[in-house]
Amino acid sequence: MMSVETEIRFTLNGRPVSLKVPATMKTLAMLRDRLGMTGTKYACGEGECGACTIEIDGKTVNSCLMYAVDCDGREVVTIEGLRTPEGLHPVQQAFVDHGAVQCGFCMPGMIMQARNLLANNPELTREQAQRGLEGNLCRCTGYTKVLDAVEAVAGKNTCGRATP
Amino acid sequence: MSETMEAITTYLAPRRLDEALQAMADGDATVFCGGTDLAPQTESGARPYKSRLLNINRIEGLGGIAADGGEIRIGATTTVAEIRRSAALAEIAPVLVEAAEHFASEQIRNAASLGGNLCNASPAGDMSPPLLVLGASVELACWRDGAAHTRRVPLEQFFVGPGKSVKRPEELLTAVVFARPAPGFVGRFRKSGPRPALEISTVSVALGARVADGRLSEVRVAMGSVAPTPLRARHVEAALEGQPLDATTIAAAVAAAAEDAQPIDDVRASAWYRSHLVKVFVEEVLDDVRGN
Ligand SMILES: Cc1cc2nc3c(=O)[nH]c(=O)nc-3n(C[C@H](O)[C@H](O)[C@H](O)COP(=O)(O)OP(=O)(O)OC[C@H]3O[C@@H](n4cnc5c(N)ncnc54)[C@H](O)[C@@H]3O)c2cc1C
């Protein structure tokens, strides 16, 4: 038995989108399977790892838990939306420069969360970054270089509010 | 993703409370707010959906913190992140803010609602112990005989078992209310798990009391994850009420904790460890209050 489908409209990375989604579909599945936006990753599916982190109305959430129908009328930003005309977003560039990326699977979520923290607090301290990234698990890096990268961006004020 | 029997025939995201209550009136609606409990429960197949799926996030007036009067009111859809950031609550009820501070991750706090935390009725729900020591009540609304009806239930009487509350299927939790704590009120919250964040409480303890001349009065102590529901620790309270907060009283309160906590062994911790931890936390919160 399939659940009822509902038409929703929202802004995705600055562009209007409208589509029909089943009532129980999660935002992560909608992004990846319906919209082909595979930058946002599926790992635990239970809110534990943060790989699926996206921004909705300026706040980060785990898209694996969020009902897609609840995107209706809202602003959604995914990792694809961080790209700037010059290329990588400053947070992405800092992660590259500091060797903070290994397999990379956690990185879309990690960078979405880090960028949001920096946008809300350009003077973010290392301790604040550590707390703010508690919901993002990484099996590779040991976090030290991730924090180095975030610390390097803090104070530079290059993370002003989204949108791309 | 599991193949559960999904028989959802209607999805609704009403703007008015009346519309939501009418849609729930026959008890055949599944409500969601942040979805942080509902999504995993339904994905795993542990919980079936009812025929209507009701999104309460668009209902006007169901969120927000009203802290000006003698009665503090927190709307059901208020998120844990909003509670954590509330300057008003930090002043009036820091014990609640402290619990929000130790709640999950930022991504979860941004989605998790106060109403969802209480309606999920987990013995480990972190909003419960602080609200129990604040003497909070919940407002439950339903649609009957062509009109909305609201009843108030003290939080103490709300929980009846793991995942179970006195809320009827046709009722929506609309708000949490508590009287503005009197001057001299102090509150403390301790929660434990193997990690500081993203941890379902192995044990949690909250204390609320008035402190004057080194004595505690109007003492309320609440515990999470030590019984089928969050509970008031009556024996600990009795050991503290009216007593000078000295080493003898603290020792008596710690001993009394064993009478209130009836923990079980589960995947997260053994009953022995929980019994030990609850005593440690009772001692810690009391030492902390004494130190101030
Ligand atoms: C990774 C992870 C970590 C977590 N960590 C913690 C933690 O540290 N502490 C903690 O306490 N919890 C934790 N939780 C549990 C969960 O996030 C909270 O219980 C949260 O507050 C639930 O709110 P919600 O809005 O997401 O509820 P939902 O999932 O939307 O709803 C929960 C339940 O309540 C019902 N419901 C919701 N709102 C209402 C209402 N107003 N009236 C009637 N029924 C309603 C729903 O039908 C459902 O049964 C965690 C969950 C995850 C996935």
Ligand code: FES
């Ligand atoms: S995939 Fe969403 S938190 Fe892990």
Ligand code: FES
């Ligand atoms: S870089 Fe591999 S999981 Fe983080």
